[in-house]
Amino acid sequence: MTNYQIPTVIIDTEPQSIELLNSYLKEQDYIEIIGEFSDIVASYNAILEHRPAIVIIDISKKSDLALDIIGKISLNHKTCKIIVTSSNYSTETIIKAMRAGAREFWPKPFIKEDIVNSLEKLKHYVGGNNLDNKKCRIITTFSNKGGIGKTALATNLALELANMTKEKVALIDLNLQLGDITTFLDINPSFDISYVIQNLSRIDETFLLSTLEKYKDSNLYILADPPYLEQGEDITAEQISKLFDVLKQAFSYIVVDASASFDGKTITALDNSDLILLVTIVNLPAIRNCQRCLELFERLGYEREKTKIILNRFMENDEIKVEDVEDVLSKKIYWKIPNNYFTIMSAINKGIPVGVINPDSNIAQSYRELAAMLSDNIYKQDFGKKIARKPLFNFTGLFK
Numbered sequence: 001m002t003n004y005q006i007p008t009v010i011i012d013t014e015p016q017s018i019e020l021l022n023s024y025l026k027e028q029d030y031i032e033i034i035g036e037f038s039d040i041v042a043s044y045n046a047i048l049e050h051r052p053a054i055v056i057i058d059i060s061k062k063s064d065l066a067l068d069i070i071g072k073i074s075l076n077h078k079t080c081k082i083i084v085t086s087s088n089y090s091t092e093t094i095i096k097a098m099r100a101g102a103r104e105f106w107p108k109p110f111i112k113e114d115i116v117n118s119l120e121k122l123k124h125y126v127g128g129n130n131l132d133n134k135k136c137r138i139i140t141t142f143s144n145k146g147g148i149g150k151t152a153l154a155t156n157l158a159l160e161l162a163n164m165t166k167e168k169v170a171l172i173d174l175n176l177q178l179g180d181i182t183t184f185l186d187i188n189p190s191f192d193i194s195y196v197i198q199n200l201s202r203i204d205e206t207f208l209l210s211t212l213e214k215y216k217d218s219n220l221y222i223l224a225d226p227p228y229l230e231q232g233e234d235i236t237a238e239q240i241s242k243l244f245d246v247l248k249q250a251f252s253y254i255v256v257d258a259s260a261s262f263d264g265k266t267i268t269a270l271d272n273s274d275l276i277l278l279v280t281i282v283n284l285p286a287i288r289n290c291q292r293c294l295e296l297f298e299r300l301g302y303e304r305e306k307t308k309i310i311l312n313r314f315m316e317n318d319e320i321k322v323e324d325v326e327d328v329l330s331k332k333i334y335w336k337i338p339n340n341y342f343t344i345m346s347a348i349n350k351g352i353p354v355g356v357i358n359p360d361s362n363i364a365q366s367y368r369e370l371a372a373m374l375s376d377n378i379y380k381q382d383f384g385k386k387i388a389r390k391p392l393f394n395f396t397g398l399f400k
């Protein structure tokens with residue numbers, strides 16, 4: 001991208017925010033600001049006409065209107081990358097923005113360093129560069145204990161990621177003997193993992209998208225376990241590795257439901273993962289097993305940050321406290337999923353994800369927020385971090 005400058009539009013009802021962003025963005029030689037608007041409606045017409053590659057839009061005020069416009073931009077100018085800014089950075093706001101089609105979120109007051117990092121990341125996806133630099137994140141749910149909630153997590157997380165990011169997400173069942181994903185989602189796929197693996201050499205994106213089972217009208221694509229036990233045995237660790245390589249070309253996220261064993265195929269999946277969600281519940285055998293997994297991951301040379309502990313079936317008044325679990329594991333709990341047997345069982349028995357059957361339940365909310373946390377689209381930063389406001393500038397004009 002030597003001489004290419006990314007056409008960018010800024011929309012904010014506060015002139016001083018526009019000025020501040022302008023001063024940061026002007027220092028990035030790959031950015032060209034082609035418009036600044038304080039009027040959200042007027043900005044939309046200009047965006048449709050001039051097709052900027054990046055739109056930075058504030059939703060602190062008139063947020064419903066701003067979100068509506070974001071939805072329209074993502075529909076009518078699909079390649080545009082939308083960055084949302086807001087002084088309200090509750091999880092709910094961030095999720096709303098992402099659902100509307102936002103790609104990044106910059107909390108106010110702005111932190112220059114974060115903005116520059118975010119733009120650096122984004123620039124690889126614009127200016128015709130998006131296919132070459134396609135980035136994919138592999139997230140594996142794991143526990144060496146059965147029945148702990150891996151499949152519930154993988155399934156619900158994958159669907160939330162697909163709905164939230166609007167990017168393509170693959171959900172792979174690596175329980176090659178008796179996987180559960182098809183039951184959890186009540187689907188009957190025409191093809192399964194052994195078919196795809198037999199055809200690895202002729203696979204391209206079109207093949208994958210037509211072979212993996214698309215879940216209803218979502219962006220979630222499922223690769224199910226094989227119907228016959230012996231087909232699972234025939235699959236090798238090397239083939240699993242190759243499978244990831246091809247899936248990475250077509251998907252933004254791959255969520256893997258790994259089996260509860262430490263066989264070569266599971267280790268291959270763990271090796272290939274960017275993130276391992278190590279699931280446990282608050283009871284001593286489970287925590288002890290979790291500790292063993294962490295020890296093994298250390299021996300395998302995984303970076304500590306690669307593994308995140310997910311505490312499933314969490315109850316406030318549990319006899320064993322979260323701090324006790326963290327002490328035993330010498331690691332922070334990354335996320336707690338509430339215990340809600342009734343909702344999850346009703347979802348599993350009907351084959352409907354909890355986010356669909358009961359979107360307001362605490363467990364659906366927990367999966368959704370976890371998806372938001374793990375999504376690449378949100379620019380991660382320490383929300384507690386504050387900077388002193390820069391001096392305000394005079395706003396010189398609406399249009400350039």
Ligand SMILES: Nc1ncnc2c1ncn2[C@@H]1O[C@H](COP(=O)(O)OP(=O)(O)OP(=O)(O)O)[C@@H](O)[C@H]1O
Nearest residue numbers: 146147148149150151152260313338339340341344
């Ligand atoms: N947050 C939760 N609250 C209450 N019950 C839960 C929760 N998560 C999972 N369960 C229960 O745990 C059971 C096992 O969940 P799941 O099938 O996801 O576990 P798993 O680790 O994938 O098991 P396996 O090792 O057999 O594949 C579910 O049927 C459900 O009853």
Ligand SMILES: [Mg+2]
Nearest residue numbers: 150151175180
């Ligand atoms: Mg399972």
